[in-house]
Amino acid sequence: MQIAIVTNSLAGAGKAIQLSIHIQRYLNTRKLVSEIFKENEWTNKIYHFDQIWIVGGDGTVNHFINQFHNINKPLCIFNGGTGNDFYALLYKPMTVENQINYVLQSKPRPIDAGRCNGRYFLNGVGIGFEGAVVNSLINTKKLSGKKSFMLHVLKHIFFYKAQRYRLYSEERKVDNHYFMISISNGKRYGGGFYIAPLAEPDDGLLEIILVKELSIFQRLKSLPLVEKGKHLSLPFVEYFRTRKISVAIDKGVIQAHLDGEYMEGKEFEIEILPGHFRFIY
Structure with missing residues (x-):
């Protein structure tokens, strides 16, 4: 078996590249062929490998x-970054060596992907408040886990204003002001916020969570509930599932993130792609 190890030398403030070297050394002890590909070396050569880590x-x-x-x-x-939400969804806590051994003896399973205006995601799309938070994180030093996200959440939670959005899917048509809109394939993002606690990444559906305008007191009171995934029954939260949804805004632009990567536009077309990737977990 030949394994391509793809990494980003900046991820986790250098943690990812060191972890990649550690993984390769361990594979050497198993007499398995591997090659490390840094971010500027991601070419079609990886298609020649049996697995991609x-x-x-x-x-x-x-x-x-x-x-x-x-x-x-x-x-x-x-797990080699600062935010590892999709990793946490697929894998239980274990040592690197145990994970390597587990992966080597396991078979791949299908995982859904989402697509938003041609860009792909695994965790989800966060619109409104979440998008503004992620935008403010650009070019800042990222801390581990949810620390960076939480810090910028607190910076915006007092002043962010809900925006008016138009949403359309087979299940629902909405024109209203919302504080935040989450369209999720995975359960969590932001380094550990369980935005969509009922989501399953292999059910062929997107989880839609709409949060209406909130007072400052409501925002502060509900934040710990969102972190723990206990917010779906709150009176200002709307929740449903769909396979495809469009989101548009009349004034300004939609501020959003896809798996923590900032994106903006006037209209988003978002759909689920069932079983699009195969992950070993």
Whole structure:
């Protein structure tokens, strides 16, 4: 078996590249062939390998699936970034060596992908408040886990204003002001916020969570509930599932993120692609 180890030298403040080297050394002890590909070395050469192991956080994974969005090779993720939400969805806590051994003896399973205006995602699309938070994180030093996200959440939570959006799907047509809109394939993002606690990444559906305008007190009171995934029954939260949805805005632009990567536009067309990738987990 030959394994391509793809990584980003900046991910996790250098953690990902060191972890990639550690993985390769361990594979050497198993007499398995591997090669490390840094971010500027991601070429079609990786198609010659039997498996592709992605070492990094959600950003690294997102960049990979957008560059190789039709890849059918078995994939897996190793925790090498600051935000590792999709990794946490697929894998239980274990040592690197245990994960390597587990992956080597396991078979790939289909995982859904989302697509928004031609860009692919695994966790979800966060619109409104979340988009503004991620935009403010650009060019700042990222801390581990949810620390960076939480810090910028607190910076925006007092002043962000709900925007008016038009949403359309087979299940629902809406024209209203919303504080935030989450369109999710995975359960969590932001380094550990369970935005869509009922989501399953292999059910062929998107989870839609709409949060109406909130007072400052409501925002502060509900934040811990969102973090724990206990918010779906709150009176200002609307929740449903769909396979495809469009979101548009009349004034300004939609501020959003895809798996933590900032994106903006006037209208988003978002759909689920059932079983689009194969992950070993």
